[in-house]
Amino acid sequence: MIFNRNDKCWCGSGLKYKKCHMEFDERLKSLKQEGYKVPTRKMIKTPEQIEGIRKSAKINSGLLDLIEENIKEGMSTEEINTLAHEYTVARGGIPADLNYEGFPKSICTSINDEVCHGIPSKDRILKNGDIINVDATTNLNGYFSDASRMFEIGVVSEEAGKLVEVTKECLYKGIEAIKPWKSSLGDVAAAVQEHAESNGYSVVREFGGHGVGLAIHEEPFVYHFGKRGTGMILVPGMIFTIEPMVNGGNRKIFIDKENGWTVFTADGSLSAQWEHTILVTEDGVEIISK
Numbered sequence: 001m002i003f004n005r006n007d008k009c010w011c012g013s014g015l016k017y018k019k020c021h022m023e024f025d026e027r028l029k030s031l032k033q034e035g036y037k038v039p040t041r042k043m044i045k046t047p048e049q050i051e052g053i054r055k056s057a058k059i060n061s062g063l064l065d066l067i068e069e070n071i072k073e074g075m076s077t078e079e080i081n082t083l084a085h086e087y088t089v090a091r092g093g094i095p096a097d098l099n100y101e102g103f104p105k106s107i108c109t110s111i112n113d114e115v116c117h118g119i120p121s122k123d124r125i126l127k128n129g130d131i132i133n134v135d136a137t138t139n140l141n142g143y144f145s146d147a148s149r150m151f152e153i154g155v156v157s158e159e160a161g162k163l164v165e166v167t168k169e170c171l172y173k174g175i176e177a178i179k180p181w182k183s184s185l186g187d188v189a190a191a192v193q194e195h196a197e198s199n200g201y202s203v204v205r206e207f208g209g210h211g212v213g214l215a216i217h218e219e220p221f222v223y224h225f226g227k228r229g230t231g232m233i234l235v236p237g238m239i240f241t242i243e244p245m246v247n248g249g250n251r252k253i254f255i256d257k258e259n260g261w262t263v264f265t266a267d268g269s270l271s272a273q274w275e276h277t278i279l280v281t282e283d284g285v286e287i288i289s290k
Contacts, residue, residue, distance in 0.1 A: 011046040011237075027181070028235065037184075037232045043220065044237035045213055050279065052143035053213045053239060056093065057277060057289035060138040060145040063087045064290075073128050073154050077109040080134060081120035088138055096137040096144055096216050103261060108135040108148075115204055115245050115253055115263040115271040128154030131164055133273045137216055145289040146212050146241050148275040159248065160270055166199045167246040167272035174224070174242040175278060178285050184233050189226030192244045202251035204271070207263070209241040212277055236282045243275030 003010060009020035028038045045053065063084045070083060085106040088095050095106030103117075110118035110133045111126075118133075126132065135148035150164045170192045177183055177191040196203045209222030220232050224244045247253075249269030256262040265271050277289040 010041065011044070012048050013046070024236075031233055039220070039232055039235060039238055043211060043218070044235070045239050045279075046237075049143065049213060050237075050239070052141060053145055053277075053279075053288060056138050056140035056143040057145035057147075059088055059091045059093045059140060060136055060147055060277075060289045062091075063136055063138070064134065064147060064149050067134055068149065068151065071126070071132070071134075071151050071153070073126055075126050076122050077111075077118070077120040077124040077126070077132075078122040080109055081105050081107055084134075084136055092140060094139040096139040096146075097135075100137075100216060106136075109133070110135070110262070110271070110273070112270055113265045113268050115247070115265060116207060116273060117261045117263055119259055119261055126153045129156050129160070130154075131156055131160045131270065131272060135273070135275065137212075139216075142214070144212050144214065144216055145277050146216070146243075146275065147277055147289040148243065148273055149290075150272050150274060162199075163201065163246065163248050163270050163272045166196065166201060167244060168274045170195045170203075170224075170244045170246060171242055171274040171276060174244065175276070175285055175287070178234055178278070178280060180234060180236050180280055180282060180284065182233075184229060184231045185220060185222060186226045186230030187228050188234075188242060189223040189231070190228045192242070193225040196244065196246045202247045202249065204245035204247060204251055204253060206253060207243075207245055209243045209275070211238070211240045213239045234280050236280050238280045239277065239288065241275055241277050243273060245271060245273045247271045 005018040130153040173191040211218030249267040252266035279286040
């Protein structure tokens with residue numbers, strides 16, 4: 001849709017187009033003419049949408065804080081799921097994972113060699129030395145936020161502790177690579193991959209980050225491997241996750257045939273993941289949920 005200078009801006013701010021996103025759109029058009037891949041208007045969140053996503057993220061981050069305070073040896077992953085579910089519902093939110101494409105629980109709990117999409121169970125008991133990723137997505141009034149954290153149970157091995165720490169560093173290397181109007185998704189991907197591989201680890205390639213906010217998964221797809229200077233230019237108003245999955249061994253994986261969800265490392269090595277929801281701002285980034 002084409003907007004005239006004095007039309008109300010498409011972003012819903014109530015301002016005239018010339019006072020709001022006209023210069024923004026012209027800048028995108030210029031970059032596109034230069035051969036860069038640019039985001040669609042649908043990928044740019046409006047101020048109202050950003051505020052809704054922030055409110056959703058407050059619940060999402062809060063439930064991960066609650067889990068961090070309570071997770072311990074001897075606890076079942078079903079107990080973790082119950083904590084998250086009850087916390088979310090009590091605050092008016094909906095656990096977005098529950099029944100998403102048939103997923104049976106409100107969060108994902110992935111332990112040791114489980115890469116992602118582990119299904120909580122009353123029979124899965126946390127043991128001393130385990131590392132576990134808890135991945136949560138919250139829907140509040142149609143606005144979505146997404147984050148995951150690693151937790152170390154009791155005393156973990158040096159190998160496990162290093163993998164958890166380096167994976168978190170990979171996430172922040174990706175975040176640091178975001179320079180509004182200057183960097184691309186390829187810069188984020190390369191920063192993650194370079195740090196993981198320089199530490200002797202591998203990056204899972206079948207899964208990645210994604211746009212989020214008005215649905216669980218939106219465009220663009222966010223790779224965690226790639227070349228600098230490639231992919232979509234990152235501009236203010238984009239919201240997406242960065243969520244590297246890093247394996248202690250090689251990057252090969254397989255999906256559990258029985259439940260159709262849980263992803264494992266093919267060689268049985270440990271795997272770790274950290275995830276934040278990121279808003280690109282005029283001068284950098286805002287971590288929306290972590």
